[in-house]
Amino acid sequence: MNILVCIKQVPDMESKFKVNAEGCWYDSSDLAWRMNEYDEYAVEQAVQLKEQTGADLTVLCIGPDRVKETMKKALAMGCDRGIHVTDAESFDKDPFAIASIIAKFAEQKSFDMIFTGMQSQDRGSAQVGVLTAEMLGIPSITTIVSFAFDAGQITVQRELEGGVKAMVKAPLPALVTCQLGLNTPRYPTLPNIMKAKKKELVVTPVADLLGVAVLQETLSLYFPEKKGGGVVLEGDSAELADQLIAILKEKTAVLA
Amino acid sequence: MKILLVAECREGRLQANINDLLGFAAKADAESALFLVGTQEELPKFAGTLYLADSSTYGEYNPEIHKQLLLDTIDTVKPDMVIFSHSSYGWDLAPRIAFALKAAQISEVVDFVDGKPIAPVCNAKLRRTVAPKTAVTILTLQAGAFSLAEEPTTTPTVEAISTTATGKIEFSGYQQADIGGVDLSKAQVIVSAGRGIGKPENIAIIEGLAKALKGEYGASRPVVDSEWAEHNRQVGTTGQTVSPKLYVACGISGAIQHLAGMKKSEFIVAINTDKDAPIGEVADVLLIADLKQFVPILTDKILAM
Numbered sequence: 001m002n003i004l005v006c007i008k009q010v011p012d013m014e015s016k017f018k019v020n021a022e023g024c025w026y027d028s029s030d031l032a033w034r035m036n037e038y039d040e041y042a043v044e045q046a047v048q049l050k051e052q053t054g055a056d057l058t059v060l061c062i063g064p065d066r067v068k069e070t071m072k073k074a075l076a077m078g079c080d081r082g083i084h085v086t087d088a089e090s091f092d093k094d095p096f097a098i099a100s101i102i103a104k105f106a107e108q109k110s111f112d113m114i115f116t117g118m119q120s121q122d123r124g125s126a127q128v129g130v131l132t133a134e135m136l137g138i139p140s141i142t143t144i145v146s147f148a149f150d151a152g153q154i155t156v157q158r159e160l161e162g163g164v165k166a167m168v169k170a171p172l173p174a175l176v177t178c179q180l181g182l183n184t185p186r187y188p189t190l191p192n193i194m195k196a197k198k199k200e201l202v203v204t205p206v207a208d209l210l211g212v213a214v215l216q217e218t219l220s221l222y223f224p225e226k227k228g229g230g231v232v233l234e235g236d237s238a239e240l241a242d243q244l245i246a247i248l249k250e251k252t253a254v255l256a
Numbered sequence: 257m258k259i260l261l262v263a264e265c266r267e268g269r270l271q272a273n274i275n276d277l278l279g280f281a282a283k284a285d286a287e288s289a290l291f292l293v294g295t296q297e298e299l300p301k302f303a304g305t306l307y308l309a310d311s312s313t314y315g316e317y318n319p320e321i322h323k324q325l326l327l328d329t330i331d332t333v334k335p336d337m338v339i340f341s342h343s344s345y346g347w348d349l350a351p352r353i354a355f356a357l358k359a360a361q362i363s364e365v366v367d368f369v370d371g372k373p374i375a376p377v378c379n380a381k382l383r384r385t386v387a388p389k390t391a392v393t394i395l396t397l398q399a400g401a402f403s404l405a406e407e408p409t410t411t412p413t414v415e416a417i418s419t420t421a422t423g424k425i426e427f428s429g430y431q432q433a434d435i436g437g438v439d440l441s442k443a444q445v446i447v448s449a450g451r452g453i454g455k456p457e458n459i460a461i462i463e464g465l466a467k468a469l470k471g472e473y474g475a476s477r478p479v480v481d482s483e484w485a486e487h488n489r490q491v492g493t494t495g496q497t498v499s500p501k502l503y504v505a506c507g508i509s510g511a512i513q514h515l516a517g518m519k520k521s522e523f524i525v526a527i528n529t530d531k532d533a534p535i536g537e538v539a540d541v542l543l544i545a546d547l548k549q550f551v552p553i554l555t556d557k558i559l560a561m
């Protein structure tokens with residue numbers, strides 16, 4: 001069996017964001033970068049499937065040089081090799097272009113199973129997984145919170161609103177997009193981090209895989225207007241507590 | 257402009273998010289048609305044509321077949337835009353249509369200004385205005401971003417649709433969420449723990465404040481996913497919707513899926529180290545503080561009253 005897991009590097013969401021000089025994305029300097037949270041579940045599930053079946057597991061990431069750090073984490077978690085599609089402009093590509101790059105790579109390799117996150121934390125489009133599967137002509141199931149593989153077939157649960165789950169099966173090859181809570185992503189151990197350094201990391205220029213133009217453009221990126229009329233309080237904890245108690249007494253009946 | 261709205265049906269019930277779709281149609285001032293895989297028994301109110309496929313034949317989740325039904329309808333209606341809810345049904349089906357039509361899809365749209373969709377970036381800390389470059393555009397709408405002031409009362413003209421398409425995906429039914437234990441919807445005060453609590457032991461700090469306020473403690477999703485709290489304490493789209501007299505969010509950033517579950521609370525206090533956390537948008541009071549330090553002090557002062 002041949003497995004692919006696709007990951008994205010995103011900024012820490014607690015970062016202080018700035019708009020870039022072109023005004024169409026966030027400035028990438030002074031940010032702490034990490035693996036997209038949803039993708040951590042995808043990597044973990046892919047590694048578990050590898051352990052179950054002895055499959056070969058490739059991790060793919062599109063982005064500038066810095067994404068290698070995030071790929072190393074996926075390798076340390078148990079992926080066998082990395083494909084780094086180098087693209088300094090990946091932030092500007094829409095889900096259609098990103099999916100076409102992945103599909104172009106994947107079509108030569110005939111993967112049995114592809115894992116992605118259900119969405120990225122920055123762009124949040126929730127499209128790349130499904131688009132990739134459509135391009136490859138394989139079934140895809142989104143937002144999975146449980147996964148099992150047996151006898152050439154996957155059995156998954158999709159999470160719906162209100163915590164209800166839909167029970168779904170599909171034959172391989174297939175693609176799933178992973179939701180938070182699907183599993184407990186492992187922490188790479190020191191020996192595995194050392195081993196990961198020796199794993200193959202293939203570098204492919206994006207031009208070799210990209211054959212489409214984007215279908216949409218971000219005209220401008222900006223901070224939303226603050227609508228909330230709330231009070232913001234800062235300072236010494238004891239004073240803050242007194243202030244809050246006074247507010248609660250005035251505005252609510254809970255301390256009566 | 258002509259738009260096609262995609263409504264949803266689950267467990268035989270028409271989903272309330274049709275209101276968002278109709279709200280969008282009103283805002284865009286567009287001529288609209290409606291698509292639904294549902295039942296004759298639960299017809300939406302709508303002034304126009306409803307293209308209806310029978311869910312007992314095609315299933316409520318069967319994306320490959322729903323895709324074909326919808327593509328056939330698009331062929332008939334020839335819309336400029338196809339509008340979905342950004343829901344588990346919408347984000348699953350929309351990209352399949354986008355790919356088939358080679359259409360730009362913009363996800364989780366929160367506003368529509370001068371014919372341009374606006375979408376959130378980075379947990380709603382930023383927003384972007386998007387220009388689609390294709391003849392047909394697909395949008396998925398953030399829950400609650402558009403709504404209709406007055407519900408329509410008209411019965412639609414129903415056009416029954418069918419397909420012979422088949423698919424490989426097999427949907428075999430639903431599993432209900434595990435309920436039981438605490439009933440957060442009855443609590444007057446809810447103090448919720450977010451990932452900012454850092455470690456499971458700190459649930460005790462949150463529970464302590466909840467008790468001092470004679471309320472219950474709740475949690476955001478990561479806290480539940482990490483098994484630091486039970487699922488029946490989760491607040492949000494995939495947990496419970498609550499509206500207590502007081503909601504205290506401790507170390508919760510304020511993702512839209514969390515806000516959807518608590519923004520109707522009467523009074524909201526947020527405790528967060530990040531001044532820009534989106535929870536500030538709905539909070540009546542945002543306290544910039546380390547919850548591990550601040551919450552125990554607050555609890556002691558309340559207990560001493």
Ligand SMILES: Cc1cc2nc3c(=O)[nH]c(=O)nc-3n(C[C@H](O)[C@H](O)[C@H](O)COP(=O)(O)OP(=O)(O)OC[C@H]3O[C@@H](n4cnc5c(N)ncnc54)[C@H](O)[C@@H]3O)c2cc1C
Nearest residue numbers: 450451452476477492493494495507508509513529530547
């Ligand atoms: C389909 C779908 C459904 C979802 N359903 C739900 C749902 O039902 N409920 C839900 O909650 N989420 C849900 N989510 C997840 C949601 O998108 C967020 O990931 C989640 O709400 C984040 O939880 P959080 O705020 O606790 O964590 P984070 O976003 O990581 O935020 C932690 C916060 O704690 C603050 N902080 C850190 N340390 C401290 C400290 N010492 N003192 C004070 N503050 C501190 C940080 O500044 C930050 O704002 C869903 C997501 C999807 C895609």
